[in-house]
Amino acid sequence: MYKKIILFFSLVVILVNTKALFAQEENVWLHVEGTEIKNGRGEVFIAVGQADNRHNERTGPEEEIVRKWKEKGVNTIRFSLHTVEKIDNIDKFIKEFIDPMVQACKDYGIYVYLDQHEYLRDYLSSDDWMPSGEVWGEKKLQKWIDHWVAIANRYKDEPWVMGYELLNEPGEIDPDLTRDLYTRVLKAIREVDKKHIIFLGNCRYDHSSEMERTWGKVKFRPDEPYNNVVFAFHEYTHADDPYRVFPMLDRVKSKYKVPVFCTEFGADETIPGLTMPERRTFEKDMFEMFKLLKCGWTIWGNEWEELWVPAAKDQGSPSPLKVTGKLEVTATPSNVVLDGTSMAKITATFMDNAGKQITNSSEPVEFSLKGEGVIEGANPTPAVNGVASVKIRASKLGTLRVVAHAKEHLPVLVDVGFKSGTMTKLTGSANPASITADAKAKTEITYNITDSFGNKVDYGYLYRVNCAGGDYIDNTGQLWLADKKYSEGSWGHYGSPSNKPNKAETKNTEDQILFQTAAQGGENFGYKFSVPNGIYKVDLYFCENYWGSRNTDKNGIGGRVFDIKIEDDLVLKDYDICAKAGPNTADKYTFTVKVNDGDLVISVPKVKADSAEIAAIAVTADPSTVTLPQVSFSLTGTDCKLFGLNPATPVGGMVKIGLVSTGTTSGKAKVTASMNGLTPGSVNIDIGKGGNPPH
Structure with a gap:
């Protein structure tokens, strides 16, 4: 009898909760009634x-x-x-x-x-x-x-x-x-x-x-x-x-x-x-x-x-979503070395609308991840004395965003950075891994500075970024990195910029590819580079390919106007690319800045017209205060040779070198990259008939 009563009570609770949830959803539905839009309660x-x-x-x-x-x-x-x-x-x-x-x-x-x-x-x-x-x-x-x-x-x-x-x-x-x-x-x-x-x-x-x-x-x-x-x-x-x-x-x-x-x-x-x-x-x-x-x-x-x-x-009318409080969410630690085992603890605390902790709450909290990782522990997990927690682990470098959800509480976000450890070696790969022995086939070999866990390490004294574009070797042999989103301890854009493609030819440059894309955004858009403290030269590249080109009103002047800050300095005010350089013309500015907090930030404090737009960025440590490291390449093999800069300075922890076939003899090539203080890295390339390994 006791079990039957419990079962009956449980069914009643389920039915009541289901009915309440159904009623709440019905109240959310909007419909047209005469000249008005109304919700499920009949309210305008x-x-x-x-x-x-x-x-x-x-x-x-x-x-x-x-x-x-x-x-x-x-x-x-x-x-x-x-x-x-x-x-x-x-x-x-x-x-x-x-x-x-x-x-x-x-x-x-x-x-x-x-x-x-x-x-x-x-x-x-x-x-x-x-x-x-x-x-x-x-x-x-x-x-x-x-x-x-x-x-x-x-x-x-x-x-x-x-x-x-x-x-x-x-x-x-x-x-x-x-x-x-x-x-x-x-x-x-x-x-x-x-x-x-x-x-x-x-x-x-x-x-x-x-x-x-x-x-x-x-x-x-x-x-x-x-x-x-x-x-x-x-x-x-x-x-x-x-x-x-x-x-x-x-x-x-x-x-x-x-x-x-x-x-x-x-x-x-x-x-x-x-x-x-x-x-x-x-x-x-x-x-x-x-x-x-x-x-x-x-x-x-x-x-x-x-x-x-x-x-x-x-x-505006009020939202039908009932909000009785808020969650306070923290991550401990907020930055974790990606070593395969270390985790961060995510804690969600129930708070009322006045900011006071609700210690008697046992409501469940559901955690979700944005990014590649896993949640350890029960999820959803009930709060104990108003607090619920889980642990998270990432499967790749970058930022994991954790979203905490609870009934009648707005979701709250917290970011956890999973970063690389101390740099120890050079790790390389070739694309393609094999080439034909035809006196013309080529492959590109990429080396990254890595830690003992195999994670790429950003060597922060030099960055070149092809904004909204891919990796690129310019006309002088210098490497430009593909754009990416910022993650803690690394570099990249923030504020969700969009890609502004450009099909027109750009004047005043020998590097068309750098100006075929641009990162475009509003006042929450910018770039952030994790760098050692010191003095840096920052080069900013721009090109206007809409105003004055596809939209010729007023010759494009006044169509795009914005400000640029680097760190705390307003370096460009009311900057109008068309007014300064004209349409479809590369424009470059160079600034010197001092970094004291480990992050070099390029931001857009104000947009006066349209949106801000940046085509490329270069960040270089002052050579009078820092000696930039060099990676040298050596080759073992016949009927092949290296091409590209040798030695080369790592850009964001990356270097590239090319290998080309110079004859018709099959064999193997071995390319070794060396840098002071690091274990050298070698890549083997097969050179054979039709790109197949030699026999």
Whole structure:
């Protein structure tokens, strides 16, 4: 009888908890009711937030990005996708690109709606970001439909996905054709997902003035019997001013009893020549219009926080996510030598909203890892006296990000650096490992300074970085390293920059490859190098390939303006690449800095226009204070020879040398690299017929 009572009680608890969880999720769901968007409790929800367009690139930890928007008062994110023109494997794209963002938004209680950021037209070879070709043919139209069906099928049961914006901006397209194509996609989505809101735009770039032309013929009812549709519009300076579009939007709301939503707007110019005060006035007027219309919005760009952040906090509805406290998460130690056994302890402490520890909590904490590693111990693990802990171990050098989750608490992040130990030897490899004995075949041999565990050691007196690009040997034989994300004790970029490719020829350089890519970012973007304290020379390389080149307004001047700091010194203020060097022209600056804390930091404190952009960076210790080490190479073998710099200075702990066949005799070559204080490293290369090992 006792066991039966316990079992009955357990079942009741499970049923009650399941019912409560179901009720909570039902309250999160948003739907259209007349001119308003409402949640599951029937409360009006005004969505306010940011447009997030990463051009299909995962530019950083989603938790960090979403947390920052949460702190600004954002309750909704418009997440842009570019799949019709760029993605074939939509299921893989959903898993790797969309899922992490949806999960992060869900964790932080922020809605996300998905935007297919296309224009319904083909790109011509002369087009930049705006296509001017024909309207998509049947193959692309079907791909558009298929991708939305796959996305809708994946998220049909996810309430934190607010809905689907079927297309960004149809170009100059007939309103009847625009409506027919939108409706075709809408009907296909409804076959798998009848619950989510659909955002429908208008012909001619989503201007408000085209809304009634596009949807008036069907009386704004393309979604019968569900009628779960929001009608989207976009406005920029000065295509249409708020005082002109307000009556149009107000008429649509009152006449057709439907909601309108500004899914994209900003003070970027569509008609050039406006002053900064005029652009700011436009943005302020837009916020006033939204308030009068009780209309949701997501802004394009995050400039002028003093305007949009107060508007977001004033106009946005509260999140339905209940937050009763916060977690305090620490890592001990925060830096660990990657030796295969050492671990870091991650501790999560329950705190109330006043910052006081909750000592009686036994709630479970679930830990998740971003990076290659494992969690040791039970996970989730219940708190004891308000504290839960696990241990983590990494499988490669770099940073492991740990995210701690608990019920009714916002997730908290902590980073643990897994670094190399003391440098002991040179370790090499050849690519390819064998070559043909044909008097011309080549291989490239790479040596890294490593520790006793085989980890690469960054030798921090010299770095050369091909920003957003790969390894490169320049015209003088110098090695430039492929860009990478910063990890503790090493070097790399931070702030999730995007890659800005350049196809145009760059003037004023003999090294085109260095300027074919550039790292581009905002005021949280920069580079960090772990170096011994001392004096360093820093070379910064730039090239403007958009303003003044693809966008020729004002010869590009004023299109991209930003500041650069190195350590605490503002070394470039109001830097405009086009004004200083002209478009498609390499520009270089050299600075001398002193490092006292073991880290040389290059940062972007201010972006005045567009974004900051860096093509390449070189960091070199002052030769008057430091003697840079040299790696020398020796060769044993016949009918072959070395080519490249010999000796060479390690760049970030790496050197390269080439080997070329000089005859037709098969055999073996042995290349040995030596550096004072380290165990030499040797690489054997087979030289044979057809690249096969000799017999």
